[in-house]
């Protein structure tokens with residue numbers, strides 16, 4: 428009788444997962460997923476991504492709260508990118524006069540937008556809960572221009588699939604078009620009724636309300652629209668963290 432090869436339960440689960448992952452991904456999203464670097468956790472990211480994108484309607488809103496729910500919010504990560512960027516330091520010295528947002532990539536009208544330009548578009552205000560991957564949450568009110576408005580203004584090419592945010596402290600965060608055009612995705616310049624402060628991302632940060640906190644990139648200097656996922660290597664952070 429042929430002996431069955433015995434594999435550990437853990438390995439079997441992983442093999443099974445990878446198998447399901449491959450199957451689901453091949454079926455639903457063959458060409459629009461970021462690299463997994465052969466990393467089982469990243470296959471998990473893509474599974475979560477495909478599951479959420481398949482099961483939830485595109486425009487499901489994150490819960491919005493009332494004024495009384497607003498809590499204090501710690502500032503995390505790099506609190507002052509002036510330590511990283513001379514340009515940011517210079518702009519901070521001028522209280523962001525002359526700051527401009529660069530818009531590049533797969534768009535019809537690449538260029539720059541000033542803070543005043545962004546404030547001239549119709550704004551959206553929302554009170555939402557921030558979920559940090561470290562375990563804390565906080566509720567705050569955010570005011571800004573919907574990213575969809577800005578993307579429509581610059582004309583996203585039909586072939587475009589990702590929107591990438593570049594910060595003065597040298598991070599890149601990427602979202603797909605569903606999150607980019609989601610009604611609660613805003614480029615925020617106001618927090619709790621005041622100008623956004625430096626610890627919280629001045630002059631603008633993005634709010635990505637259906638993903639975990641680190642997707643809400645602070646200190647944005649450039650938005651780049653791409654057809655491909657920018658392969659910046661495996662940072663160890665999940666690219667898709669739907670909540």
Ligand SMILES: Nc1nc2c(c(=O)[nH]1)N[C@H]1C(S)=C(S)[C@@H](COP(=O)(O)O)O[C@H]1N2
Nearest residue numbers: 501502503504505559594627640641644645
């Ligand atoms: N540019 C930039 N954006 C960032 C970070 C950062 O360090 N740099 N930290 C992220 C993380 S982990 C969290 S939880 C939130 C925190 O936002 P807050 O400082 O306004 O509380 O910003 C996110 N965006």
Ligand SMILES: [Mo]
Nearest residue numbers: 559560640641
């Ligand atoms: Mo975080």
